[in-house]
Amino acid sequence: MKKLDFLRYKKDGVLHKILTLLAKSYKEMPVKNFLAVFIASIMLFASVYYSCQFFLEPGAYNFLVWLSSNKKASDQIVIVDIDNNSISQIGRWPWKRAYYADIFEYLEKDGKAQLVVFDSLIRSKDNNKDDNEFFNRIKKLNKVVFSVFFSKQADNYENQNDENSEKLLKNQFSLKIDDTRSQKLIKKTEYSGSSYVLYDLLKSAKNLGSVMVYPDKDGIIRKYEPVIYFKNSYYPSLSLEVFSKLSKDSKFVLNNKWLESDKFKMPIYNSSHGAYTYIKWYKPFSKAELYSHKSYSAWKVIKSYEQIKNGQKPILSPDIFKDKIVVIGATATALNDIKSTPLGSNYSGVDIQATCIDNILNNDFIHKPSPVIRFIILFGVTVITLLAILLLQPLYSTIFILLLLVGYFNICAFIAYPNNFALDITVPLAFIFCSFTVGYGYKYILENSKKRQIQKIMAKYISKDVMTNVLNNIEDVKLGGKRAEVTVLFADIRGFTSISESLDPEQVSAILNLYFSEMIPIILKHNGMLNKFMGDALLAVFGAPIENSEHPIMAVKCAIEMLEKVKELQQKWLEENNTLIEIGIAISTGEVFLGNIGSEDRLEYTVIGDTVNIASRIEALNKLFNTKLLISQTTFEKVEKIKNLDYIKIKSVPIRGKSEPIDIYEIIKFID
Numbered sequence: 001m002k003k004l005d006f007l008r009y010k011k012d013g014v015l016h017k018i019l020t021l022l023a024k025s026y027k028e029m030p031v032k033n034f035l036a037v038f039i040a041s042i043m044l045f046a047s048v049y050y051s052c053q054f055f056l057e058p059g060a061y062n063f064l065v066w067l068s069s070n071k072k073a074s075d076q077i078v079i080v081d082i083d084n085n086s087i088s089q090i091g092r093w094p095w096k097r098a099y100y101a102d103i104f105e106y107l108e109k110d111g112k113a114q115l116v117v118f119d120s121l122i123r124s125k126d127n128n129k130d131d132n133e134f135f136n137r138i139k140k141l142n143k144v145v146f147s148v149f150f151s152k153q154a155d156n157y158e159n160q161n162d163e164n165s166e167k168l169l170k171n172q173f174s175l176k177i178d179d180t181r182s183q184k185l186i187k188k189t190e191y192s193g194s195s196y197v198l199y200d201l202l203k204s205a206k207n208l209g210s211v212m213v214y215p216d217k218d219g220i221i222r223k224y225e226p227v228i229y230f231k232n233s234y235y236p237s238l239s240l241e242v243f244s245k246l247s248k249d250s251k252f253v254l255n256n257k258w259l260e261s262d263k264f265k266m267p268i269y270n271s272s273h274g275a276y277t278y279i280k281w282y283k284p285f286s287k288a289e290l291y292s293h294k295s296y297s298a299w300k301v302i303k304s305y306e307q308i309k310n311g312q313k314p315i316l317s318p319d320i321f322k323d324k325i326v327v328i329g330a331t332a333t334a335l336n337d338i339k340s341t342p343l344g345s346n347y348s349g350v351d352i353q354a355t356c357i358d359n360i361l362n363n364d365f366i367h368k369p370s371p372v373i374r375f376i377i378l379f380g381v382t383v384i385t386l387l388a389i390l391l392l393q394p395l396y397s398t399i400f401i402l403l404l405l406v407g408y409f410n411i412c413a414f415i416a417y418p419n420n421f422a423l424d425i426t427v428p429l430a431f432i433f434c435s436f437t438v439g440y441g442y443k444y445i446l447e448n449s450k451k452r453q454i455q456k457i458m459a460k461y462i463s464k465d466v467m468t469n470v471l472n473n474i475e476d477v478k479l480g481g482k483r484a485e486v487t488v489l490f491a492d493i494r495g496f497t498s499i500s501e502s503l504d505p506e507q508v509s510a511i512l513n514l515y516f517s518e519m520i521p522i523i524l525k526h527n528g529m530l531n532k533f534m535g536d537a538l539l540a541v542f543g544a545p546i547e548n549s550e551h552p553i554m555a556v557k558c559a560i561e562m563l564e565k566v567k568e569l570q571q572k573w574l575e576e577n578n579t580l581i582e583i584g585i586a587i588s589t590g591e592v593f594l595g596n597i598g599s600e601d602r603l604e605y606t607v608i609g610d611t612v613n614i615a616s617r618i619e620a621l622n623k624l625f626n627t628k629l630l631i632s633q634t635t636f637e638k639v640e641k642i643k644n645l646d647y648i649k650i651k652s653v654p655i656r657g658k659s660e661p662i663d664i665y666e667i668i669k670f671i672d
Helices: 002-007 014-028 031-068 084-090 097-110 128-139 162-173 183-188 199-204 238-246 298-309 349-361 371-391 394-419 426-458 464-472 496-502 505-525 551-575 610-625 633-639
Strands: 077-082 115-118 144-151 177-179 193-195 207-210 227-230 233-236 252-254 258-260 265-267 269-271 274-278 295-297 325-330 338-341 344-348 480-493 528-534 537-542 583-598 603-608 629-632 645-653 662-670
Touching: 031 394, 031 426, 077 084, 077 298, 077 349, 084 298, 097 115, 097 128, 097 298, 115 238, 128 199, 144 238, 162 199, 162 207, 162 233, 207 233, 207 238, 233 238, 238 349, 265 274, 295 298, 325 349, 338 349, 344 349, 371 394, 371 426, 394 426, 480 496, 480 505, 480 551, 480 610, 496 505, 505 528, 505 537, 505 551, 528 551, 528 603, 537 551, 551 583, 551 629, 551 633, 551 662, 583 610, 583 633, 603 610, 610 629, 610 645, 610 662, 629 633, 633 662
Parallel strands: 077 295, 077 325, 115 144, 115 325, 144 207, 177 252, 583 629
Antiparallel strands: 144 193, 227 233, 252 258, 258 265, 269 274, 338 344, 480 537, 480 583, 528 537, 583 603, 629 662, 645 662
16 A cells, blocks of 8 residues: 555645646636637547548558567468469469369378368369369368358359359358357348359368458558358358368357457457458568468479379478468469568468468467557556646656657557557557647646736736836846936825824725725836835836836826826715825936845845935925925936926925935926
């Protein structure tokens, strides 16, 4: 249990941290944005899933099969190949059927092969004499497995003696299988037509199996049907027929997932087209050819049979076929039995049949993940990727996700596929990329949402221009600053100490909140920056951090509007029978130090200098001269050019900390 403690829901547990983070992220993001991200993500993942599953996954499957096909095929199975050399030695195609009989007899009687599998259809008649001789020779053979072909179209083949052929096919070559699938599925997979081969061949043959191996839509052969359902009966593929002849007492059960016997358990993937199993491919027998099984040229077999009959030493000793399963097929260019497989585009059809036989005899099958396992993998990689993005710093999360991509690929290529478990690869890898995109897109939207929230909060303190400058130059936010000419506005409530002593703290707070709520928008309106609150006083700066050559004028206009707003508030307080307040404002223009002060852990953006001190000390003179708005000489020199400015020069006054007195002016109003 200790190993699972980290998953327990406790305040310091990983699960708690994850849930807290997700809840916080959801809370910080507007619902409409969250829904937009969610819907866009579903659409993205769905389109990627179907695109990868139907277009990219087959190619990736081919590559991984090729990469992992390092297992050698069974040496119990060999091929007799009707190749170009055989056509050259024996003569033009088609051969006389006597040559086939020679091969069959040599392999069964002289070579003592376990079984002889003929991967070719004999559907047409030759001359009667040759045909009768051929069929009579076949009747004497017990180990030859002939081929049959089925079709979904009832009229795809025209056969002689259809009724008799169908009866003979069912009675002699059908296979007893306990099919537990639904009747609806069974009916969907039913075949409607058959190439019964020649009726005379059916009467002569002892064994028969289907040679159908259909390519996928891209032309690549990856799977085949081990069992064919045709007119209420079941027929084996060549590979299953070989197994049933070697294991005569075996019983077969077919369900939605498996075809089982007492010696093998074959995974089955049902669709409306049939019950398929994937072919397990083997390492090529030689670098020169794609054959997985050792092959012998057919002309040598024919020649060896002739030599034995003549008492000569055969060029192929019969002993090399003893107890072997021999598959006979054509690879000659003119016969066109070359297929495309995951191992290459020039793979011989006869070796495909040999490979299928190899699979079933050695219980060697490819397993595809179930829908549940697919979902778990996709859900797992998606969640892991998103959590990495949410919990780790960008650099670490990127490295982690790259390792996840490489790790999953290596698991598929070097662990799963070599052990016959064909995991999907493109879809999970694409989901990791999608999760990466969605995760950082989500964080981007979340950060933008936070940024807008910050802007909304900052808008209560500084103007839009000031806020934009700070956010656009966020990397420059550090200790230090610069000298700049600004205008400082200092406003203070008259007699606030006595007011606060006569009222409850809640009443004092209500008065201040209302007062500041009305003053701040006015400051921002005139591009001022609210620098700080100091009890009942406030300090605003004009001309920084956004430079504005008219900052003195903006400050004076702001102060006049503030005083007008206070008059409105006084009327309101009179009507409500509340305490009235008066304010005094002072403005000074000059050079200050502008920037961040404090420590690396806590910064405050402020202004320092004589200009600030002068504004504070001039404001105190409002009470002495019974004024409401005083400005310094430096400010007056900047604003006197304003037309219709109503002002009064007070006098030169000494200012603490200054050696010389300064002129101060009372601003009355702007005359319209």
